[in-house]
Amino acid sequence: xxxLNFQPGFRVPANRSAFQPVPDVKRVQNTxxxxxxxxxxxxxxTIQLAVPGYDRDAIQIEVDNGTLSVKGADRKATGNYTxxxxxxxxxxxxxxxxxxxxxxxxxxKQENGVLTILLPKVEAAKPRSIQVA
Amino acid sequence: xxxxxxxPFEVGPAIDxxxxxxxxxxxxxxxxxxRFSEPAMNMLEEADEFRIELAAPGLDKSxxxxxxxxxxxxxxxxxxxxxxxxxxxxxxREFNFSRFSRSFQLPETxxxxxxxxRYENGVLVVHLPKKEVAKAQPVKSIEIK
Numbered sequence: 422x423x424x425l426n427f428q429p430g431f432r433v434p435a436n437r438s439a440f441q442p443v444p445d446v447k448r449v450q451n452t453x454x455x456x457x458x459x460x461x462x463x464x465x466x467t468i469q470l471a472v473p474g475y476d477r478d479a480i481q482i483e484v485d486n487g488t489l490s491v492k493g494a495d496r497k498a499t500g501n502y503t504x505x506x507x508x509x510x511x512x513x514x515x516x517x518x519x520x521x522x523x524x525x526x527x528x529x530k531q532e533n534g535v536l537t538i539l540l541p542k543v544e545a546a547k548p549r550s551i552q553v554a
Numbered sequence: 555x556x557x558x559x560x561x562p563f564e565v566g567p568a569i570d571x572x573x574x575x576x577x578x579x580x581x582x583x584x585x586x587x588x589r590f591s592e593p594a595m596n597m598l599e600e601a602d603e604f605r606i607e608l609a610a611p612g613l614d615k616s617x618x619x620x621x622x623x624x625x626x627x628x629x630x631x632x633x634x635x636x637x638x639x640x641x642x643x644x645x646x647r648e649f650n651f652s653r654f655s656r657s658f659q660l661p662e663t664x665x666x667x668x669x670x671x672r673y674e675n676g677v678l679v680v681h682l683p684k685k686e687v688a689k690a691q692p693v694k695s696i697e698i699k
Contacts, residue, residue, distance in 0.1 A: 459646040503599050507596060535611045535612040
């Protein structure tokens with residue numbers, strides 16, 4: 422059974438470390454963390470970030486020392502807001518890249534407000550069938 | 555097991571999926587499944603219109619159903635899960651907008667005939683133009699005779 426993990430920023434056991442958020446020690450002030458879905462299948466890990474309203478140019482993806490970070494610039498949405506439930510400011514979210522993902526082959530695309538980042542798995546980690554001789 | 559309603563939350567596919575793999579999930583998934591199944595909304599008032607912005611990423615413009623009935627605007631999305639391959643492959647799930655309904659009481663000053671909406675970059679923007687009489691009139695100085 423999975424270890425319950427509901428304390429944000431808490432260091433997690435190794436078996437759940439893939440894509441757990443990295444503790445936000447270095448996180449820039451005044452940023453928020455957009456919600457994220459992570460899928461894991463045989464070929465790749467897929468990260469989906471909900472970033473509605475952000476232009477492609479406003480988003481920056483970096484890989485540094487096993488950490489993937491996604492940053493977005495402030496949308497500068499101004500106006501006479503009478504109700505504000507979602508944020509339009511700068512955001513940042515970091516992920517630990519699992520060992521079986523190939524950080525050299527990361528691809529990203531943005532569609533309908535969802536940023537999809539694809540991390541293919543290294544060949545050795547993919548399932549293969551072995552022929553009986 | 556669809557359309558179950560627990561209190562104020564409409565339970566959609568996010569919860570169906572949740573119970574299917576109960577043991578594989580952690581508590582934050584349950585909390586977020588409730589929290590993110592209804593899209594957040596920002597509202598603005600300009601001189602000539604109100605504007606509603608609904609953050610519902612990952613949909614297509616054809617997924618939305620909008621109607622005005624007796625002064626209430628309803629935005630509804632009921633998207634079928636076509637991609638069965640992805641079901642159960644989620645390691646972490648914090649958002650899902652494939653099924654929701656949100657209603658707004660229109661102010662009296664809005665002209666319901668002139669409402670327009672556009673889905674762009676994951677945000678549904680609804681323009682609610684004000685009726686002519688409700689628009690801010692320019693300051694008029696009165697001449698003293």
